[in-house]
Amino acid sequence: MDCAVTPSPSKPNITANDSTSPATSTNENVTANSLVGTFSTTDPTIGDTFTYSFVPGTNDNAAFTISGNQLLINASPNFEAKSSYSVVVRSIDQSGLYTDKTFNITINDVNDLASISGNAAVSIKEGTNVNANGKLTASGSLTVADEDAGQNKFATSVVSANGNLGSLTITDTGAFSYSVDNSAVQYLGAGQTKVDTFTVSCLDGTASQNISITINGVTAGFTGVAAGDATSNSVILWTRTFDTATPSQSSGVTENVKLEISTDLGFGNIVQSINSVTRDANYDYTLKINATGLQSNTKYYYRFQSATGELSQVGTFKTTPNPTVAASVKFAFSGDMDGLMRPYPLASAV
Numbered sequence: 001m002d003c004a005v006t007p008s009p010s011k012p013n014i015t016a017n018d019s020t021s022p023a024t025s026t027n028e029n030v031t032a033n034s035l036v037g038t039f040s041t042t043d044p045t046i047g048d049t050f051t052y053s054f055v056p057g058t059n060d061n062a063a064f065t066i067s068g069n070q071l072l073i074n075a076s077p078n079f080e081a082k083s084s085y086s087v088v089v090r091s092i093d094q095s096g097l098y099t100d101k102t103f104n105i106t107i108n109d110v111n112d113l114a115s116i117s118g119n120a121a122v123s124i125k126e127g128t129n130v131n132a133n134g135k136l137t138a139s140g141s142l143t144v145a146d147e148d149a150g151q152n153k154f155a156t157s158v159v160s161a162n163g164n165l166g167s168l169t170i171t172d173t174g175a176f177s178y179s180v181d182n183s184a185v186q187y188l189g190a191g192q193t194k195v196d197t198f199t200v201s202c203l204d205g206t207a208s209q210n211i212s213i214t215i216n217g218v219t220a221g222f223t224g225v226a227a228g229d230a231t232s233n234s235v236i237l238w239t240r241t242f243d244t245a246t247p248s249q250s251s252g253v254t255e256n257v258k259l260e261i262s263t264d265l266g267f268g269n270i271v272q273s274i275n276s277v278t279r280d281a282n283y284d285y286t287l288k289i290n291a292t293g294l295q296s297n298t299k300y301y302y303r304f305q306s307a308t309g310e311l312s313q314v315g316t317f318k319t320t321p322n323p324t325v326a327a328s329v330k331f332a333f334s335g336d337m338d339g340l341m342r343p344y345p346l347a348s349a350v
């Protein structure tokens with residue numbers, strides 16, 4: 001800002017930036033006490049000096065300071081709060097002649113830096129919150145603050161780190177959703193973790209945030225096993241899986257399990273091996289398998305095994321005789337449904 005002054009007998013004339021227009025500008029967000037412009041005054045009297053001061057009035061003088069021939073802004077300007085200022089400056093020469101002039105200072109809008117806040121660290125446990133598609137899921141939300149109009153949003157593109165097992169999506173409002181195949185994290189045991197990391201950014205790209213999803217492994221146990229509805233070549237086998245870290249609560253978990261059926265107790269002659277998954281909370285984390293293709297009138301042993309090697313109790317069942325072959329059977333009768341009180345003697349019949 002250059003101020004030209006013409007003193008006696010004429011009043012000084014102040015201009016800005018060597019032009020005839022008394023205006024100047026500065027960018028928003030410059031630091032407090034930044035230099036906005038420099039005053040200078042011309043006078044026919046050689047060697048004359050000049051002083052500068054504000055002229056009181058209804059203007060923005062209070063937002064600035066004059067230091068010698070420099071105009072300084074007192075606080076960092078914010079375009080979104082105030083986009084222009086007006087000050088009135090007086091230049092006085094040694095003879096006491098002066099002139100007053102109004103200067104309009106324009107604040108230039110710049111791209112403000114955004115900031116992102118919210119919980120970007122989510123922890124989930126293997127086998128819990130598994131949906132109907134076998135996906136382990138988690139969700140959360142972030143917020144972005146940006147003074148620029150219309151910029152307080154997120155870009156919906158997500159950068160996934162190498163080695164991630166799952167995927168993450170985010171809306172422009174900051175709601176994010178994560179999913180991973182529950183089967184992909186079955187290798188994790190109790191105390192083991194896997195962290196998936198994703199990077200999201202605000203709409204104008206001036207801020208980014210890493211979202212970390214920590215998957216905690218569990219050691220699955222089996223509540224029990226059961227067999228029922230045996231026929232000459234099939235049987236229904238049941239089990240339930242739970243987190244052994246909370247045995248008193250028997251908190252259920254969805255687990256990949258393998259059913260093994262053998263003709264001997266040591267499982268040296270496994271005749272069937274079936275892979276399956278225990279169901280979600282709606283089915284109390286249970287599994288029911290209809291094993292077919294078995295031999296009639298044969299005793300079998302069975303057990304379940306988790307992906308990390310934990311074994312269930314060993315159960316046993318016997319298939320019924322071939323329906324076309326006559327065989328003796330035994331019937332038992334009891335006075336109560338549990339067969340615990342006043343049982344009647346067993347009777348044999350053909």
